[in-house]
Amino acid sequence: MDYAAPQQVSLAETMPTRRDVWEQLVAKYDLVETPFDELVGWGVGDFLFHQEADNITSTVKVRQAGFADALDTGTRLPQLFGGLIDKRILPPTLRPETHGI
Incomplete structure (x- = not known):
């Protein structure tokens, strides 16, 4: 079976269209009513998952500062x-x- 190339999807654009799914889960499982707009910062997910280059970080400085x-x-x-x-x-x-x- 042929497969398509990966496609980027914006969480900030896509997830608000799924508000109804969250509301159904809240009702079905008697969850605390948390406004959908306050659940997640979807733009942060877009930033994290759509990087053009690898994010390489070091924890050396924070460990040297005492955060071990x-x-x-x-x-x-x-x-x-x-x-x-x-x-x-x-x-x-x-x-x-x-x-x-």
């Missing part, structure tokens, strides 16, 4: 998402451990 703590993304993100699920901000079907995360 480090958190493992694979551990921390499920904790954060789990907390949002426990507070009824995200639906329980997104619980990370049920998706192998």
Whole structure:
């Protein structure tokens, strides 16, 4: 099967058209009513995912300044998402451990 080249999609333009999906999830799972416009800064996602060059950063300076703590993304993100699920901000079907995360 032939496949198409990747296409960039603007989250800031696309996601507001899916407001109805969020409202359905809020109703279905009795979530805390969070205004769709306050959920996520979609423009930040556009910035992060549409870089023309690789973003290479170093943590040497912050570690030299005394900020030595480090958190493992694979551990921390499920904790954060789990907390949002426990507070009824995200639906329980997104619980990370049920998706192998």
